[in-house]
Amino acid sequence: DSGxxxxxxxLITATGQRVTLRCSPRSGDLSVYWYQQSLDQGLQxxxxxxxxEERAKGNILERFSAQQFPDLHSELNLSSLELxxxxxxxxxxxxxxxxxxxxxxxxxxxx
Amino acid sequence: LxxxxxxxxxxxxxxxEVNITCSHNNIATNDYITWYxxxxxxxxxxxxxxxxxxxxxxxxxxxxPADRKSSTLSxxxxxxxxxxxYYCLVVTSFSGGYNKLIFGAGTRLAVHP
Numbered sequence: 001d002s003g004x005x006x007x008x009x010x011l012i013t014a015t016g017q018r019v020t021l022r023c024s025p026r027s028g029d030l031s032v033y034w035y036q037q038s039l040d041q042g043l044q045x046x047x048x049x050x051x052x053e054e055r056a057k058g059n060i061l062e063r064f065s066a067q068q069f070p071d072l073h074s075e076l077n078l079s080s081l082e083l084x085x086x087x088x089x090x091x092x093x094x095x096x097x098x099x100x101x102x103x104x105x106x107x108x109x110x111x
Numbered sequence: 112l113x114x115x116x117x118x119x120x121x122x123x124x125x126x127x128e129v130n131i132t133c134s135h136n137n138i139a140t141n142d143y144i145t146w147y148x149x150x151x152x153x154x155x156x157x158x159x160x161x162x163x164x165x166x167x168x169x170x171x172x173x174x175x176p177a178d179r180k181s182s183t184l185s186x187x188x189x190x191x192x193x194x195x196x197y198y199c200l201v202v203t204s205f206s207g208g209y210n211k212l213i214f215g216a217g218t219r220l221a222v223h224p
Contacts, residue, residue, distance in 0.1 A: 002154065033212060043155070043198075043214040058213075090154045098143050098202050100212060102154025 003027065006091050006103035014111055018079040021106045025072055025093030031055075032074040033100065034066055038087040049074055078108070086110045115199045120219040129186045131218050133199030136180050144175060144182045147198045149217070155198060159184070186220075194222045 003026035013019055025032050034046040045058035049068035060066075063081075068074045078085060086109050092100040117133040135144065143162050147155035159166055161173040161182070172185040186193055196217040 002156075004154075035214075042216050043149075045213055048212075088152065092154065098145060098160055099157050100147075100155070102156070105152070105154055107152075 002101040002103060004091060004093050004101050004103035006089075006106050008106060009104065010107045010109075012109045012111065013081060015081055015083060017081050017110075018077065019081065019108065021076040021078070021089050021091075021108075023074045023076070023091030023093075023103060025074070025091075026101055029093035029095055029101070030072065031094045031096075032068055032072070033092040033094070034060075034074070034076050035090045035092065036087045037090065037105075038084075041087075043090070046076070081110045083110050115201055115215050117197075117199050117215065117218045119216060120221070122221050122223065123189055124223050125190055126188050129189050129193070129220060129222075131184045131186075131197055131199075131220070132181055133184070134181045135199070135201045138179050138201055139203065141203050142179075142201045143203075144173065144179075145200045145202055146171070146173065146184045147200065147214070149196045149198065155214070158197075189220075189222045191222050191224065193220065195220060 005024040030051045035043045046060040048056040088105045092102040145160040146158045149155040166173045174183045198217040
């Protein structure tokens with residue numbers, strides 16, 4: 001158990017809908033990272049927050065947004081969903097950059 | 112950001128030692144080399160990290176030559192359960208988290224009976 005909690009574990013929705021994925025980092029970790037992993041694809045970095053502030057952005061679509069709250073949990077919002085958004089979404093947390101702890105992911109299926 | 116290059120796939124047999132090499136030619140002075148392991152449908156798991164020479168833990172060893180332009184992850188006596196994707200990352204260690212931690216394609220290791 002990495003100590004990072006992601007909910008829900010599975011999400012099935014339809015095209016055009018909006019969903020919110022939630023991540024609770026390990027106790028004491030200030031950084032939260034979001035990654036997307038499509039079937040047989042590598043991990044695509046989406047966005048990173050540190051203590052509530054956005055610190056780095058990857059190839060995140062404009063339809064996607066995220067935030068980190070004062071209690072350090074983070075949410076990834078995906079809107080106007082398309083079939084291609086179906087993927088595993090991972091959250092990771094860290095104290096510093098050198099060691100990430102990943103959650104077990106949210107499997108999103110867009111039908 | 113230092114770009115990393117590693118083999119796409121490797122095959123081995125149970126009980127053998129496996130060495131996966133990663134090249135990172137433009138590594139900077141403040142950069143560390145970190146390796147992760149990922150099983151299907153699971154999040155990556157930290158294996159080992161090093162800055163120079165050799166680092167060993169209960170799972171693996173990491174060898175880094177003096178020029179630090181490459182590194183080798185060594186897995187002793189692999190078993191079937193070591194079948195996974197292994198990622199090499201170069202990260203800059205400082206507080207505040209400005210570095211985008213970019214995972215490459217990784218090395219898909221298959222261990223055979």
